[in-house]
Amino acid sequence: xxxxxxxxxxxxxxxxxxxxxxxxxxxxxxxxxxxxxxxxxxxxxxxxxxxxxxxxxxxxxxxxxxxxxxxxxxxxxxxxxxxxxxxxxxxxxxxxxxxxxxxxxxxxxxxxxxxxxxxxxxxxxxxxxxxxxxxxxxxxxxxxxxxxxxxxxxxxxxxxxxxxxxxxxxxxxxxxxxxxxxxxxxxxxxxxxxxxxxxxxxxxxxxxxxxxxxxxxxxxxxxxxxxxxxxxxxxxxxxxxxxxxxxxxxxxxxxxxxxxxxxxxxxxxxxxxxxxxxxxxxxxxxxxxxxxxxxxxxxxxxxxxxxxxxxxxxxxxxxxxxxxxxxxxxxxxxxxxxxxxxxxxxxxxxxxxxxxxxxxxxxxxxxxxxxxxxxxxxxxxxxxxxxxxxxxxxxxxxxxxxxxxxxxxxxxxxxxxxxxxxxxxxxxx
Amino acid sequence: xxxxxxxxxxxxxxxxxxxxxxxxxxxxxxxxxxxxxxxxxxxxxxxxxxxxxxxxxxxxxxxxxxxxxxxxxxxxxxxxxxxxxxxxxxxxxxxxxxxxxxxxxx
Numbered sequence: 001x002x003x004x005x006x007x008x009x010x011x012x013x014x015x016x017x018x019x020x021x022x023x024x025x026x027x028x029x030x031x032x033x034x035x036x037x038x039x040x041x042x043x044x045x046x047x048x049x050x051x052x053x054x055x056x057x058x059x060x061x062x063x064x065x066x067x068x069x070x071x072x073x074x075x076x077x078x079x080x081x082x083x084x085x086x087x088x089x090x091x092x093x094x095x096x097x098x099x100x101x102x103x104x105x106x107x108x109x110x111x112x113x114x115x116x117x118x119x120x121x122x123x124x125x126x127x128x129x130x131x132x133x134x135x136x137x138x139x140x141x142x143x144x145x146x147x148x149x150x151x152x153x154x155x156x157x158x159x160x161x162x163x164x165x166x167x168x169x170x171x172x173x174x175x176x177x178x179x180x181x182x183x184x185x186x187x188x189x190x191x192x193x194x195x196x197x198x199x200x201x202x203x204x205x206x207x208x209x210x211x212x213x214x215x216x217x218x219x220x221x222x223x224x225x226x227x228x229x230x231x232x233x234x235x236x237x238x239x240x241x242x243x244x245x246x247x248x249x250x251x252x253x254x255x256x257x258x259x260x261x262x263x264x265x266x267x268x269x270x271x272x273x274x275x276x277x278x279x280x281x282x283x284x285x286x287x288x289x290x291x292x293x294x295x296x297x298x299x300x301x302x303x304x305x306x307x308x309x310x311x312x313x314x315x316x317x318x319x320x321x322x323x324x325x326x327x328x329x330x331x332x333x334x335x336x337x338x339x340x341x342x343x344x345x346x347x348x349x350x351x352x353x354x355x356x357x358x359x360x361x362x363x364x365x366x367x368x369x370x371x372x373x374x375x376x377x378x379x380x381x382x383x384x385x386x387x388x389x390x391x392x393x394x395x396x397x398x399x400x401x402x403x404x405x406x407x408x409x410x411x412x413x414x415x416x417x418x419x420x421x422x423x424x425x426x427x428x429x
Numbered sequence: 430x431x432x433x434x435x436x437x438x439x440x441x442x443x444x445x446x447x448x449x450x451x452x453x454x455x456x457x458x459x460x461x462x463x464x465x466x467x468x469x470x471x472x473x474x475x476x477x478x479x480x481x482x483x484x485x486x487x488x489x490x491x492x493x494x495x496x497x498x499x500x501x502x503x504x505x506x507x508x509x510x511x512x513x514x515x516x517x518x519x520x521x522x523x524x525x526x527x528x529x530x531x532x533x534x535x
């Protein structure tokens with residue numbers, strides 16, 4: 001164990017940290033976060049429109065008439081959730097350039113223009129198909145943002161910009177800084193557009209979808225792929241490192257995209273939604289009271305613990321636990337660097353992951369409808385909302401809770417006994 | 430006035446810690462300004478920080494934060510995991526006071 005710990009702290013953690021702090025990965029995460037308020041509010045309206053209670057639907061129908069909820073899909077969703085790629089291209093390029101201590105806003109605007117150049121315009125109707133702004137082009141948006149962000153940074157840092165005499169006020173000369181990078185980005189985008197037009201793909205977005213996003217999505221939402229990510233997350237937490245932050249930094253683009261693809265299918269009324277593993281699957285179903293499924297542990301400490309330490313910790317952890325924050329349990333019990341409690345901490349998420357996956361694959365339990373729910377939404381409520389208002393989602397969460405409780409029970413019970421003995425002074429550490 | 434800044438991934442669990450530390454500081458009649466912020470917001474808070482404490486879950490950033498903020502005269506340390514988990518405001522406040530004293534002496 002000691003050797004393993006040493007290897008882990010000297011080799012594994014620095015690598016994981018470097019990946020999670022990698023400038024481009026951080027830019028992707030921070031840029032996409034910009035769209036989160038819109039995703040959540042858009043989702044809220046979908047839930048209001050499609051709330052699956054017959055009496056409510058009948059009431060609204062009688063009151064407002066047929067098609068009363070069309071405004072949600074036709075007016076709100078198109079302007080919130082379905083704008084994700086447009087927001088991401090701006091946000092990611094801005095975050096990336098900001099991270100070089102330059103002003104990122106002009107770079108965001110330049111990336112936005114480049115992205116629109118690459119989108120195919122329907123010349124007959126003189127318009128872009130609104131679907132192009134949605135999740136289908138999220139990967140294209142991210143790639144354009146990173147490339148344009150880098151191009152912008154290199155040009156500005158190499159001082160290949162238009163310089164005005166010192167007598168010109170800085171606010172005016174600053175507005176000229178972006179001219180050369182903007183010209184370079186737009187020329188480059190036009191060339192790329194024409195190159196793709198000559199290929200069978202027709203446009204850059206279709207190429208990226210086929211070559212990049214489809215394979216990445218398949219790998220990241222597959223059972224082994226996502227199970228491995230969950231294992232790494234737990235392993236990092238076991239050593240006291242914020243595993244969720246590190247793993248979601250890498251996986252978020254894939255899992256969010258899967259969520260949005262499910263939403264598109266949900267909207268189209270598909271009988272089976274395409275993905276089982278999505279962002280809400282991980283954040284709202286695996287994290288029962290925080291990663292490691294620790295809410296059952298808090299419940300045990302609150303109801304059954306006999307040692308003072310665990311009783312106190314239970315009282316301290318229940319309020320944050322309801323909102324899926326579990327640092328008090330992870331560091332206070334402690335689970336961190338505690339080989340005995342690390343076993344259920346790693347095991348329970350892997351088991352409930354497997355059960356949930358199987359349950360959804362066999363269509364016993366409903367899949368994620370693709371609406372975005374904040375990860376701090378209390379358990380059971382989140383299960384109902386994330387599945388688009390299905391009781392099955394709540395049932396699965398209950399099943400998961402019981403499974404996690406059973407896995408944790410022997411461990412937490414004997415940990416409680418040990419603490420009782422410590423408090424009575426019959427044993428020493 | 431002693432400015433203490435607590436850092437974690439998005440400033441959620443550290444905000445519980447802030448409440449406990451503020452309560453202790455009040456009981457002792459100390460003048461403090463304690464805030465919990467995310468890693469990203471640190472640059473803006475820099476001018477208002479004497480002591481910077483890292484939550485154990487972002488302990489891996491310790492050397493980076495030290496390199497970045499110690500030259501500016503900010504004392505940087507990580508919070509011991511058990512004190513953090515059990516939300517022991519008393520001892521984390523003591524840690525901050527000790528660091529600020531060391532900083533003044535050096």
